[in-house]
Amino acid sequence: MRATSPVIVGRDEEIGLLSSALDAVRRRSGRALFLLGEAGVGKSRLVGECAYRAYGLGMPVLRGRATSTGLVVPFRPLVEALSSRFRAAGTPTDPELTPYHPALARLVPEWRKDASPGYPETVVELAEALLRLLSVLGREAGCAILLEDLHDCDTETVAVVEYVIDNLADLPILLLGTLRPEPGAALDLVRSAERRHCAAVREMGPLDDAQVRALTGACLESPPEEIPEAVHRRLTERAAGNPYLLEVLLADLLDTGRLRRTDGEWVAADQAEDSVPSDIVRSWARRLKRLDEPVRDLLLASATLGSQFSVTVLQTVTGFEDRALFTHLRSAVEAGVIAPDGAAPDRYAFRHSLTAEALISSLAPAERASLARRAAAAIEHSGRPLDENGRQLVASLQLAAGNRADAALQFAEAGRRLLASGAYGSAVVLLERAHPLAAEADRAAVAESLAVARAQGGDLDGALALADALPPIPARSEPAARRGEVHIELAWAAVMAERSADAARQVDAARALLGPSPPPGRRAALVVVEGHLALLPGHGQRLPGPADARRTVREAAETAEAQGLPVVACQGWQLLALLLREEGFDAADAALERMLALSTEHALPVWRVEALVRLGANAFMRTGDASRLVSARAAATELGALLLTRTVDGLLAMNAVLGARWQEAREIIDGSAEASARVGNLSAHRYLLLAGATMAAHRGRRQEMDRALAAFRRAGGEQSLLVPLQSGLCRAFGALLDEDRERALSGLDAALAWESDHPSYFYLSGRYGLRPLLRVLAGEADRAELAQVRASSGASLAWNRQFLELAEAVLLGREGDAAGAAGAMASFDVSSAPFPVARHLGLRLVAEAAGTDGWGEPVAWLRTAEEFFYGAGVKPVAFACRAALRQAGASVTQHRGGWDLIPSPLRTSGVTPREYEVFVLLPERPGNQQIARRLSISPRTVEKHMASLLSKTGRADRAALCEFAAECAVEPV
Known part of the structure; x- marks a missing residue:
């Protein structure tokens, strides 16, 4: 007879907490709540009550449970939770979720398109996709995701749960989790979230x-x-x-x-x-005796497999025919011991995990070991191949039978398979379980696999420590070859983490083990990882001469292909494409096309999209056209590669900035900068921040630029390869919009100095375009210097080409070749069309030289530039154009007298447009002579305007007035 309460007793406070959380979620105030207590204390009953109340409020409910079988199954509770919602409903059709279907397909495989190759999503990518899914589900009434027995879950699920609770504050999501107070990753997460006030924790005690x-x-x-x-x-x-x-x-x-x-x-x-009965074990032992012997045997075999079990595996262990098996299962269900597992039709589960533990504990130790041994043998010799879950089950049974070494081999193999599938956290758990159990002869191999798993999972320090502790082995032996591969893997992980010293140490260790003449495949892998290492900032080793470096890397890529190492080959072609930029972008694209073909042939989806992204980036730089980048983003989105998607977003944002498509750039940056930080794509995050700073600079918003660059600096931008872009494309260009050529040249010189000391493959820093133009205008560069720049591959890029055409026009004009200068300006008109700000700045920059040397149409250019910058709110350039027009004796169009440019507080104080032209220059603290030259007025007039400004603003002296000008400088809208 069953004795079950139809109501929940003694948990009024917990129910009140659940009710409050559900109400908050309906108001779009996300909540994370955890119920902590020993087995049987009533956590699941409360989860059921929460589900019932959520359904009553019209909320979608997703409910999953971690496995208590001892198996490490990545994302098990999340798979079950999504299946509980979408098995019948099918794939969600909301367009907002379309980019996340591939990532979510790891949890619901039916969602992945048949034509789409597999992609090992990172845990953070998957967590972001789940967060978006829950947000969409909860858009109208809120959404509840209920995860039980988190103490038994895998590390990947813990990471996803942590990500969700850290980011649900303003989303209509309730995350309710249950767990026992057992030491482990889940308990650590819950306590940490409680300390950070990200989650509420309710500890459930016994009933009074x-x-x-x-x-x-x-x-x-x-x-x-x-x-x-x-x-x-x-x-x-x-x-x-x-x-x-x-x-x-x-x-x-x-x-x-x-x-x-x-x-x-x-x-x-x-x-x-x-x-x-003195305890639950004796109670269940007594109940077992009242069941038929076959049913009793079936239940004991089931309990040996864990609290949840597969009917197929149970049949293998018991040997029952189908009819007898299901008859006995039905009897066990009727007795209230087990029930069908709703998550999978082939699975059953004990009604409580303690039941399985109690049944096993009712047996004598020798009987338990014998039962486990027979079960392990039956599964191993069933003739069916073992997947990683099957190997874990066999390992657990071997361990229960006392066969530690055999258990270690199975755990290790399951861990290696999970490592290959990208489930790095679960692989670490299994390999750590195998390591102390392994026989002496097998322990080093397990430790090597564990080091790679830790590195791939982000624990590079743990991986390096484990590698350092490995026992020494003779160089150039078969174990040394395997160990050398491990060091190469760790070196690549260190390169990706931009830890050059650690990467170099691993390369040295690999070379010491492999000897001076390693096998071709390993030699190729070493060349490739060393080549990427040489590009990192702060790394002392430099690549050999350009020609030698290109030849060596090409040979390594071709060797890797021939040796059947397509990943190493893709890494090699990617590196070669960077090196070939010095030779020309056609050659670089050819290497990327080879990478694209190879990755497609070997079904390497990440590397395929990587090739598409780099081809799109090259096309954007060569022509200013972002269409291939848009296609690459679509491919990354279809694949579900959120990290690569954010990388493309950074490039698209910069393209929009250079094209003065401010709204488009802002939408991309706002939508991707924070998301790239959340998913751990630090390089994309930095680039997006720099794009934001560059947008502010190109709009003449210096204060906004400084704030954005501060965020860029906090993200480690000044220790990255983006330094020359920060100095040149951002700061120097911004200085020109402040009409400060001296500061602009200083920034461009700083970018060039950095590139002279570091390998750099960013070509928009000004070295190949803006800097030569400014040097020509200043009379510091001659035709030979310009010819040298124009011979470089960077000169062929659209952004740079427009400035070089201006420089050519200025030199031709000085030489008296007005027709040649006009031809150069005609080429400039074509090449600068995609870049409105640069186009009009260029007209402003060369107008003075054209007027002096008597060529071109300087007045028309100044009028065009003045109108553009006046409309854009870039006051210094607009004022400078007006001053140059006056100096040229041309009439100056008055824009409603210029009063509309003056901020209201100054206008009400009586400051005139002419005085305001002086006022906006004062934050730089220039002298009267400098102001006079920039505005084409006399120093005496500047003195009058200064005296008037002091009087009208109530400032005591010039320093105070300059400080006030800096304080009240208004960023244009």
Whole structure:
């Protein structure tokens, strides 16, 4: 007989907390709540109550449970949660989720398109996709995701849960989790979230005496006062306030007749004290004896497999035919011991995890070991191949049977398979489990695999420490070859983390083991990783001469292809494409096309999209056209490669900035900068921040630029390869919009100095375009210097070409070749069309030289530039154009007298447009002579304007006025 309470007893505070959380979620205030307590204390009943209430509020509910079988199954509770919602509903059709379908398909494989190759999404990418899915599901009424038994879950699930709770504050999501207070990653996460006030934690204790009586009455459907005192006393002592134990012990009393209903009242049999089961194990042992022997054997075999088990595996272990197997399963279900597992049709589960533990504990140790040994042998010799889950099960059974070394081999192989599939955290767990169990001869190999898994999972320090602790082995031996590959893997991980010293140390270790003449494949891998290492900032080793470096890397890429190492080959072609930029972008594109073909042939989706992204970036730089980048982004999105998608977003944002498409750039940066930081794509995050700073610079918003560059600096930008772009494309260009050529040249010189000391393959820093133009204008560069720049591959890029055409026009004009200068300006008109700000700045820059040397149309150019910058709100350039027009004797168009440019507080103080032209220059603290030259007025006029400004603003002296000008400088809208 079953004794189950139809109501929840003694948990009013917890139910109130759940109700409050659901109400908050309906108001788009996300909540994370964890129920912490021992097994059987009632956590699952509360989860069921939460689900019931959420359904009543119209909320979508996703419910999953971690496995308690001891198997490490990546994302098991999340797979079950999504399946509970979408098995019948199918793929969500909301367009906002389309980019995330490939990532979510790791949890729901049916969502991945048949034509789409597999992609090993990172945990953070998957977590971001899940967060977006929950946000969309909860858009109208809120959404609840309920995850049970997190103490048994894998490290990947813990990482996803951590990500979700850290980012759900303003989203309509309730995350409810349950776990036991057992040491582990889940408990650490919950305690950390509680300390950070990201989650509420409710620790559930045992029921008190009155609550035990109430629960007993609810189970018996009788008033509590009708419960015999002896029964109440025994249940209180034995169950210790645990609801599950109370229900099981009460069922045992009812089954054995020691508690029965007679003449409308409950009567307890008068039995000796020790005839009552002393614990849950004896209770279940007693109940087992009342079942038919085949059913009993089936349940014991099931319990050996864990609290959840596969019918197929159970049949393998028991040997039952189909008819007998399902007959016995049905009997066990009717007895209330097991139930079908709703998450999978082939699986059953014990109604409580303690049940399986109690059944196994009812056996003698030797009997338990024998049963586990027979089960392991049956599975291993079934003739069916073992996947990683099957190997884990066999390993657990071998361990229960006392076969530690055999268990280690199975755990290690399962871990290596998970490592190959990209489940790095779970691979680490299994390999760490295998390491202490392994025989002496196998331990080093397990440790090597574990080091690689830690590195791939982001724990590079742990990986390096483990590698350092590996026992020494003879160089140039077969174990040394395997160990050398491990060091190469660690070197690549260190390169990707931009830890040059660690990478170099691993390369040295690999070379020492492999000797001076390693096999061709390993030699190729070493060349490739060393080549990438040489590009890192701060690394002392430099590549050999350009020609030698290109030849060596090409040979390595071709060797890797021939040796069947397509990943190494893709790494090699990628590196070669960078090196070939010095030779020309056609050659660089050819290397990337080879990379694209190779990755397509070998079904390497990440490397395929990487090739598409780099081809798109080259096309954008060569022509200013971002269409190939847009196609690359679509490919990355279809694949679900969120890291690569954010990388493309950075390039698209910069393209929009150079094209003065400010709204487009802002939308990309706002949508991707924070997301790139969340998913750990630091390089894309920095580039997006720099794009934001560059946009501010190109709009003449210096204060906004400084704030954006501060964020860029905090993200480590000034220790990255982006330094020359920061100095040249951003700061120097911004200085020109401040009409400060000296500062602009200083920034461009700083970019050039950095590139002279570091390998750099960014070509928009000004070295190949803006800097030569400014030097020509200043009379510091001659035709030979310009010719040298124009011979470089960087000169062919659209952004640079426009400035070089201007420089050519200026030199031709000085030489008296007005027709040649006009031709150069015509070429400039074509090449500068995609870049409005640069185009009009160029007209402003060369107009003075054209006027001096008597060529071109300087007045028309100044008028065009003045109108553009006036409309853009870039006051210094607009004012400078007006001053140059006056100096040239041309009329100057008045824009409503210029009053609209003056901020309201100054306008109401009586500051005139002419005075305001002086005022906007004062934050730089120039002298009167400098102001006079820039505005084409006399120093005496500047003095008058300064005196008037001091009087009208109430400032005591010039320093105070300059400080005030800096304080009240208004960024244009």
